[in-house]
Amino acid sequence: MILIGENIQILSKVVSNALKEKDEKPLQELAIRQAKAGADYIDLNVGPARKDPDVMKWLAGVIQEAVNKPLSLDTTNPVAMEAGLSVCKIPPLINSASGKQESKDKMLPLAVKYNCDVVLSVLIDAGIPTDSSSRAEAIMETVAYANEIGIPNERIWVDPIMMPISVDQPQVVELFEFMKILQDICPGAKSTLGLSNLSNGAPEHLRGILNRICLVMLDRYKCFSAIVDSFDEELVKLAKGQLPDIQNLIYRAMDEEVDVSGLPKKEVDIVKTVNVLMGKSLYSHSWLET
Amino acid sequence: MQLNDFFEPYKGDVKEVAIGPEGKTVKIGGEKTLPFHAFEGQVGTPVRFALEVFDAPPEGWPEHLRSSYADVLADPVAWANKCVKQFGADFICLNLASLDGENPDMKRIAENVKKIAEQITVPLVIMGIGDKDKDAKALVEIAKVCSGKNLLLGPLVKENYEEIAKAALEGGHGIIPQSPLDINLCKELNVKLTKFFPKEKMVIDPLSAAIGYGIDYSFSIMERVKQVAVIHNDEMMKAPMVANIGKDCWKTKEAKEDKTQGILWEAITAFTLVLSGANMVIMRHPESLRLVKKLIS
Numbered sequence: 355m356i357l358i359g360e361n362i363q364i365l366s367k368v369v370s371n372a373l374k375e376k377d378e379k380p381l382q383e384l385a386i387r388q389a390k391a392g393a394d395y396i397d398l399n400v401g402p403a404r405k406d407p408d409v410m411k412w413l414a415g416v417i418q419e420a421v422n423k424p425l426s427l428d429t430t431n432p433v434a435m436e437a438g439l440s441v442c443k444i445p446p447l448i449n450s451a452s453g454k455q456e457s458k459d460k461m462l463p464l465a466v467k468y469n470c471d472v473v474l475s476v477l478i479d480a481g482i483p484t485d486s487s488s489r490a491e492a493i494m495e496t497v498a499y500a501n502e503i504g505i506p507n508e509r510i511w512v513d514p515i516m517m518p519i520s521v522d523q524p525q526v527v528e529l530f531e532f533m534k535i536l537q538d539i540c541p542g543a544k545s546t547l548g549l550s551n552l553s554n555g556a557p558e559h560l561r562g563i564l565n566r567i568c569l570v571m572l573d574r575y576k577c578f579s580a581i582v583d584s585f586d587e588e589l590v591k592l593a594k595g596q597l598p599d600i601q602n603l604i605y606r607a608m609d610e611e612v613d614v615s616g617l618p619k620k621e622v623d624i625v626k627t628v629n630v631l632m633g634k635s636l637y638s639h640s641w642l643e644t
Numbered sequence: 645m646q647l648n649d650f651f652e653p654y655k656g657d658v659k660e661v662a663i664g665p666e667g668k669t670v671k672i673g674g675e676k677t678l679p680f681h682a683f684e685g686q687v688g689t690p691v692r693f694a695l696e697v698f699d700a701p702p703e704g705w706p707e708h709l710r711s712s713y714a715d716v717l718a719d720p721v722a723w724a725n726k727c728v729k730q731f732g733a734d735f736i737c738l739n740l741a742s743l744d745g746e747n748p749d750m751k752r753i754a755e756n757v758k759k760i761a762e763q764i765t766v767p768l769v770i771m772g773i774g775d776k777d778k779d780a781k782a783l784v785e786i787a788k789v790c791s792g793k794n795l796l797l798g799p800l801v802k803e804n805y806e807e808i809a810k811a812a813l814e815g816g817h818g819i820i821p822q823s824p825l826d827i828n829l830c831k832e833l834n835v836k837l838t839k840f841f842p843k844e845k846m847v848i849d850p851l852s853a854a855i856g857y858g859i860d861y862s863f864s865i866m867e868r869v870k871q872v873a874v875i876h877n878d879e880m881m882k883a884p885m886v887a888n889i890g891k892d893c894w895k896t897k898e899a900k901e902d903k904t905q906g907i908l909w910e911a912i913t914a915f916t917l918v919l920s921g922a923n924m925v926i927m928r929h930p931e932s933l934r935l936v937k938k939l940i941s
Contacts, residue, residue, distance in 0.1 A: 520828055636872050636881065638831035643839075644880055 355569070355593045356579035358426050358447070359385075359393030360550060362417070364401040373400065373409055381413065382420035388584035389421045392594065395447060396421060397581055398438070399428035407431055410438035418443055426473075426581070432460040445470040449581075450513055453478035453496035466504045473546055474500060475513040476532075482515050486531035489514055490539050497540050507542040511578065516547045519564065519630070519637050520555040526568075527633040533575040544578040557639050566592055567627045570604045604628055651684045656877035658688060658870075658884055658923070659844050663735070663796045663818050664767025670734055672847060673884030673923045678874055680919070691940060692924045693933055694735035694769055695727040696890045699756055700742040708903035709894060712930050720756075724764045731930035732937070735796075736760075737769040737888075743778045750781050754789035761793050769796040769820070769926065771888070780804040787811035796820060798886075799849055802833055809841045820886060822849040825861050827868050834880045846883040847924060854892040854899075855913045862887070863920040870921035887917035890928030911935040 362384050364370050372380045385396050398413050414425055418441075426447040427438040435448060450473035451461040465472035474496055476482065476489045483489040493512055500510055514532045517525040529547075536545060552568050553561035566589045569580055573593065582589060591597050603621055606612055607628035614622045623642050629635045638644070660674030672692050677685030701717045702710075716723040720738065727733040738760060742753055761768050770786055772779030783797045784807055791814070798820025800808050805821060812819050821837055823830035830850050837846065850865045866885055873881040893899050893913050899906035910932035914925045918940065927933050 523828070635876070636831050636878055637828050638835055638880070639828070640832055640835045644835050 355573045355577065356394045356546075357392060357584065357590065357593055358395040358397050358449075358546065358579060358581040359388035359391070359584035360397050360399070360548070360581045361388055361584055362397060362413075363399035363428070365399075373413065376412065378416045381416060385417045385421045385423075389423050391584045391587070392590040393423065393582075393584040394579075395424050395426045397426040397428050397449065400434060401429065402431050403429055403434040404431065407434035408437050410434040411441050414438040414446070415441050430457075430461075432464065435461060435464055439464060439468045439470070442468075442470075447511065448472040450475050451500075452476075453492055453499075455479055458496070458499055462500055462503060462505070465500075465509065471509045471511060471544070472500075472505065473511045473513050475515055477515065482517075484525070484528070486528045486535065489528070489532045490535060494539055497543065507540055508544070510540070511544040511546045512536060512540060513547050514545070516549060516551045518554040518556070519552055520639065523630070523633060523637045526552065526631055530571065530575055530632070533572060533577055537576065545576075546579040546581060547572070547577070549580040549582045560639075560642070562586055562589070563623060563627055563642075564631070565589060567604055567624060568631055569593055570601055571608060571628070571631060574605060574608070600624065608632065652875075654678075654685055654874045656874045657686075657882065658873055659846075659882050660688065661818060661844060661847055661884055663769075663794055665793050668765055668767060669794070670767050675923075676874070678870060679921045689923070691918050691922065692734040693732075693937065694737040694924065694926045695731060695733040695930065695933060696737045696739055696926060696928050697723045697727065697760075698739045698741040699753065699760075700744075702741060705894070706900045706903075706906065708906060709899075709929055720760050721763045724760060724766075727930070728764065728766050731933060733766065733933065735767050735769055735924075736764060737771055737890075737926045739771050740773060740779075740782055743773045743775065743782055748778065748782070750785040751789075753782055754785040757786050757795075758790050758793070761790055761795065767794070767796070769798070771798055771820075771926075774799065776801055776803045780807050783808045784811040787815035787817055790817070791815040794818065796847060798822060798847075800833075800837075802829070805833060805837060809837055812845075813841055818845040818847060820847050820849050822851060825851045825853075825858075825865055827865050827872075830865070830869065831878075831880050834883065838880065843879075843883065847886050848883045849886050849888060852887040852889050852892060852913075852917055852922075854889060854896055855909060855916065856898065857892065857896060859913060859916060863916060866917060866920040866922060884923035885921055886924045886926065887914065887922035888926040889913050889917065890926055893932075894928050907931045907935065911939070915939055 424444045426449045428449040451457045452475040476492045478492045483492045514529050519526050553564040607625045612625045630637050630641045657676040658673045661672045662669050671689050675688030697720050724736040796818040799822035821833045853859050853862045872878045893910040899909040914936045
């Protein structure tokens with residue numbers, strides 16, 4: 355699975371300070387560390403960048419000096435997006451456009467102009483769709499529009515939008531359902547999603563296990579990539595298929611009722627987490643304790 | 645094809661909770677099917693109804709509510725007896741109105757609860773005022789003073805559940821854990837409580853809202869709680885549920901401005917939540933109680 359490293363993002367104190375001070379060092383270090391850890395793309399999340407759209411131009415320049423990886427330019431501001439696109443040496447990923455009219459008008463055409471891949475989320479003017487079929491409906495329409503203006507499916511990375519499991523567990527199940535049918539409705543399209551949002555609101559020390567197991571499940575449903583915490587070593591190993599025992603247990607728990615009696619705690623935790631992600635058991639912050 | 649082929653076999657059940665001391669025990673819950681699905685499994689006890697009594701005379705009630713209790717408002721025992729004998733309440737829910745105000749005397753409040761518990765013929769639910777600190781102090785004291793009376797104490801919230809539940813356990817009482825209209829937090833509180841508190845002594849309150857004021861949220865959550873218990877057999881969600889609706893119904897302007905409207909507001913709120921799976925309803929107007937009982941029977 356292709357991993358997009360999320361660690362350069364505006365909500366981090368280190369990052370927001372460095373951006374404000376135009377301090378290259380900590381940002382370049384973050385990029386180098388992510389590349390070493392196994393990130394295939396480096397996401398540059400500068401937020402809406404309303405006051406200073408050129409910040410993306412500066413950041414993209416600084417990061418590509420430090421690492422030889424494609425960038426994922428992450429902003430909802432088309433002016434900032436274009437500023438970044440204009441300096442990228444390796445074709446970057448536009449992260450992201452959506453089915454909202456404004457995005458269709460201003461963001462999507464940039465993928466044509468700069469001939470690069472684009473993340474297309476299921477978001478539409480009416481909001482985030484709430485089940486798999488309305489996700490399908492939303493994305494088919496947006497993809498058809500993108501095709502019309504000259505972006506083929508192969509350059510579209512569909513983002514089904516991951517919701518926090520602690521807020522709306524059924525949405526996670528709906529997202530899996532959507533991933534199962536994606537290739538039927540948009541043949542050849544790639545896919546990605548913000549994995550960490552899954553565990554937003556969950557107890558800090560348990561976020562990793564949710565993210566990791568969900569990643570393996572998504573991989574099995576042919577999800578092409580995910581935006582992840584590059585510094586979660588086990589997650590990177592799982593994504594690269596280096597932990598086959600864990601992967602097999604996850605697959606088994608997805609397919610059947612696994613008898614957990616006698617299993618070591620780590621394996622019991624995996625089975626319980628799969629059950630919560632599949633909606634077989636009701637989520638609570640202490641799902642591993644029941 | 646048999647008739648039975650159309651029925652769902654359910655794996656789970658709802659615990660049966662007994663409250664009240666020996667001789668006046670009443671049971672709640674115990675079903676192995678969804679609400680009103682008697683054709684698919686054992687239905688458990690009938691829905692139980694409590695009427696509210698206040699340990700200090702309530703203020704701000706509309707005349708068409710106050711008049712039912714005008715002669716007993718200052719005497720909780722007489723009030724409770726009227727609710728039982730004249731209006732047919734299965735339980736009394738004593739609201740600790742006297743906690744409102746500065747430095748309430750917890751000892752006196754607890755002694756008063758004991759006196760009331762001893763003089764009435766039905767089990768007693770004790771409800772705090774929703775102030776997590778005062779409620780905890782009062783309920784802990786009451787649990788001690790009324791040891792052995794098997795009261796049902798509430799509400800327990802995530803900030804005060806530990807101390808109240810421990811006191812309830814020592815005093816042999818049941819509890820009402822309350823969660824803020826969120827099924828995941830509801831489960832969370834149950835998980836934490838059942839580590840030291842018996843499941844058979846819990847009646848959960850997923851938080852009720854009145855018609856027109858968010859009852860749809862309450863309905864969906866209570867419906868899901870019941871489904872998770874009965875269909876999915878989730879051990880943590882098998883407690884019977886209480887819908888505590890009196891306060892929320894009678895603070896609406898619709899209930900306050902007109903007698904018939906007010907009575908219907910409360911009765912239909914109660915009936916709606918019974919449909920969603922409430923095993924017990926706490927109500928305020930005797931006429932609303934009569935109506936909803938009639939509708940169910």
